[in-house]
Amino acid sequence: MVSESLTPWIMRVTQPDKSTDLFEAQRPRLLRIAYRMLGSMTEAEDIVQEAWLRWAGVDGTNVREPAAYLNRTVTRLCLDVMKSARARRETYFGSWLPDPIVEPENDDMRFDELTLTLMLALERLSPLERAAFLLHDVFGVPLDEIAETLNREPSAIRQLAVRARRHVQEDRPRFKVAREDGDRIARAFFHASTNGDLEGLRALLTHDVVIRSDGGGKVLAFRNPIVGIDRVLRMFAGLYRKHVSQSAILIRPVWIDGLPGYISREHGKFLQTTAFEIADGRIAAIYITRNPDKLAHIAELT
CATH class of the missing domain: 1.10.10 (Arc Repressor Mutant, subunit A)
Structure with missing residues (x-):
């Protein structure tokens, strides 16, 4: 027989909490708003958790428009964080890139058109x-x-x-890239860059291609952007000569925030994402993320 003193607690556990259901229905959208505002998935998750704590402090069933209320809460929390985030990026070591977000394989499931x-x-x-x-x-x-x-x-x-x-x-984006074409270009770039195939790389790149690499000062990365096909080819030639015995491993092609790319493990240990901006069938920009703090959620996919 259940003690009367335990009955209210049991009821709270076994019966659905409508206020919680209201929040959970909005959670995916709130997370997307926070990520787009901040460019950091870790910070976005912290913001949504803070929004949940605030939501738990009110009677959500009495809020006339829960979605609007929660949008407002998350946006204001993001604005507070952005003040310190901008200051941190001014002293960030090397190029700063948003956390890479791997998208569903079905194009129809994309959440928005931001790249x-x-x-x-x-x-x-x-x-x-x-x-x-x-x-x-x-x-x-x-x-x-x-x-x-x-x-x-x-x-x-x-x-x-x-x-x-x-x-x-x-x-x-000025050029729409089909998923199969993006995957093909990503695979071709990986094989050319890791096999020292400079002519193959040349055929893939635009004349003014640019590489940005984010290591966050924690792993080796290019501190400044590398601009121009000749400089990019010299850089890859040097990397190939230096690491010829430590081949990279292609984990799988993916789409990262609307751009084709792949997840790889470099030199047997460093997890990395590489994304490509494609212009008229060639790679116009390469975005490489190696900062381990930005790849924790990617590691779960490998």
Whole structure:
């Protein structure tokens, strides 16, 4: 027989908590908003956890619009974090890249049209511009709701979104890449770069190709971008001569924030993601992430 003193506790465990259900229904969207705002999956998860703690402190069943309430909470928490994040990136060792997010293999399951390239473009925006652009253009939040979130008039929010849109317009993908073509190019690049096939690499790259590599000061990476096909080919030639006996392992091709690429293990120990911006069938930019702090969630996929 169950003690009467335990009955309320048991009821809470065995009966669904509607407030919790409301939050969990919004969690995936909240995580995407936080990631797009911050470019860091770890920080995004922390933000969503903080939002949950705040949500647990109110009676969610009495909140008229839970989605709007939670969007507002997460956005404001992100704005607070962005102040310190921008300061940290000013002293970041080498190139900073967003955490690589591996996407579903089904193109129809993509959450939005942002790419890694556009994520970098968002870094040029002010926090308010970034919030207005993401909430309005990407997540479809009404202007009035964004205005309440950011404590601005709707007309001011419209101006913020227009200004942000203008800044990132030039970085929008101009060439649609089919998944099979992207996977083919990614595989061809991996084999050419790890086998010292410089002519094969030359055929894959644009004249003004650029490489950005993020090691976070924790593993070896290029501190500054490498620009131009001749410099890139010399760099890969040098790497091949130095590590010819330590071949890389291709784990699998993947799509990273809208760009084709792959996960690999370099020289037998370093996990790495490589993503490619493709322009008219050739690689225009290469984004290499080696910072282990940004790859913990990737390691679970290998």
